[in-house]
Amino acid sequence: MAGDGLFGDRLARLFPMIQEASSGVVKSLQKGTFAAVRMAYSGPVGDPTLPSPPDEAFALCLRLRNQRAETWLDGRHVPKGALKDETSIYDLRCETIVHFYEPFDFLYLYLPHNALSELANELGVGRVEYDVVGGTNSLDPILAHLGGCLLPMLERPHEANELFVGHVAMALNIHFLRKYAVSQPRNRSYRSGLAPWQLRTAKALMRQNLNGEIALARIASECGVSAAHFARAFRVSTGTPPHRWLMSQRIEQSKALLINSTSSLTEIAIKCGFSDQSHFTRVFSAAVGTTPGRWRLIRKD
Numbered sequence: 384m385a386g387d388g389l390f391g392d393r394l395a396r397l398f399p400m401i402q403e404a405s406s407g408v409v410k411s412l413q414k415g416t417f418a419a420v421r422m423a424y425s426g427p428v429g430d431p432t433l434p435s436p437p438d439e440a441f442a443l444c445l446r447l448r449n450q451r452a453e454t455w456l457d458g459r460h461v462p463k464g465a466l467k468d469e470t471s472i473y474d475l476r477c478e479t480i481v482h483f484y485e486p487f488d489f490l491y492l493y494l495p496h497n498a499l500s501e502l503a504n505e506l507g508v509g510r511v512e513y514d515v516v517g518g519t520n521s522l523d524p525i526l527a528h529l530g531g532c533l534l535p536m537l538e539r540p541h542e543a544n545e546l547f548v549g550h551v552a553m554a555l556n557i558h559f560l561r562k563y564a565v566s567q568p569r570n571r572s573y574r575s576g577l578a579p580w581q582l583r584t585a586k587a588l589m590r591q592n593l594n595g596e597i598a599l600a601r602i603a604s605e606c607g608v609s610a611a612h613f614a615r616a617f618r619v620s621t622g623t624p625p626h627r628w629l630m631s632q633r634i635e636q637s638k639a640l641l642i643n644s645t646s647s648l649t650e651i652a653i654k655c656g657f658s659d660q661s662h663f664t665r666v667f668s669a670a671v672g673t674t675p676g677r678w679r680l681i682r683k684d
Contacts, residue, residue: 390418394491397433400424400483410537414545415598417552418493419533421447424486431482438475441499441513441559443492445470445530450487455480456517464520468527472519472563490530490537494556502556503564505609511564523562529555541658544595547626553599553614576620577613581606585617589629593636593656599625633657634670641679648675 391411401407406426412419446469454463456477463481464471473479503511532551536543577585588602602625603613617625637655640646646654652663667675 390493391420391422394420395422397435398422398424399433400426400429410540412533412537412540412543412548414543414548414552416495416498417548417555419530419537420491420493421489421534421537422491423447423488424483426486428483428485431480433480435475435479437478439497440475440493440495441515442473442475442479443470443494443526443530443555443559444473445490445492445527447488447490450489451484452487453482453484454518461518462520463518466522468522468524470521470523470526470530472515472517472521474513474515474517477517490534492530492555494559499556499560502553502611503560505611506557506560508560508564511560513563515563525558525562526555529558539658539662542662544626544656545598546589546595546629549599549610550614550624550626553610557611575616577606577608577616581608582617582620585613585625586628589625590632593629593633594658595626595629595656630666630670634667637663637667637675638678641675642682651675 390413391409394411395401395407395409398407401409401422401424406424408421408423410421446464446467449465449467451465452463454461454471456473456479458478500511529551533548536548576582584605585602588597588605599614600610603610606613608616614625617628621628623631633655637651640651640654644651648663649660652658652660655663657663657666664674664676667678671678673681
């Protein structure tokens with residue numbers, strides 16, 4: 384088994400079949416209370432999973448391929464969907480056992496109840512109850528899209544920064560609240576952006592942390608607002624989400640260093656918050672249309 388991350392290791396222990404060498408892959412990403420795990424298994428099917436321990440959280444299991452399986456929740460048989468891009472939703476307070484009948488590949492998203500409750504308070508909802516039956520299967524394109532945004536980060540976890548993962552996690556939590564909460568969040572107007580001092584504070588903090596290893600909640604706290612309010616207001620003020628604005632700053636700083644210094648591409652990559660030269664080249668090429676080395680040559684000619 385190939386594994387990555389404490390949360391993924393903990394989850395994998397419930398899947399006896401995935402422990403077999405070379406037949407299972409576990410890729411895990413965890414930032415704060417949010418976790419995402421990709422689990423794939425290509426070997427022969429056998430025993431069901433071990434019973435899940437009780438947990439105050441929801442699990443969203445997005446299938447990345449068609450796969451037949453059965454589920455038992457607290458000993459009660461529940462039909463399980465088999466379609467690619469379909470999501471099964473579990474309340475982990477219930478003991479869950481799954482029996483797969485063919486190889487599988489899915490994305491497991493972990494949403495703790497306390498994180499959902501805190502966000503509900505920020506949105507002005509207060510206490511919520513959830514209109515979701517354990518084991519519900521849903522073809523939810525928003526869940527599928529947001530989950531898909533995390534797949535490249537699971538392949539390259541060293542490039543997954545706190546700000547980006549926090550943004551996707553918040554979007555997942557807000558969507559879950561809006562679609563599956565009994566008490567729907569009130570529609571609030573967030574047309575106004577940040578005050579000038581808040582925008583200056585936020586930009587300064589992100590420039591000081593070009594690698595993105597600063598939590599959205601920390602920036603919001605420094606601006607005196609909630610994380611949900613900050614994410615919306617920042618986009619109103621700048622026209623772009625915080626993690627995309629940060630990426631544009633990395634690119635602009637790298638351009639200045641490419642022109643005005645003799646630093647190597649590796650040195651520039653590290654100074655501008657990229658994990659390595661490969662990461663820098665990939666992001667720069669996607670944004671600018673050419674590699675940083677070629678761009679430097681053209682600009683200096």
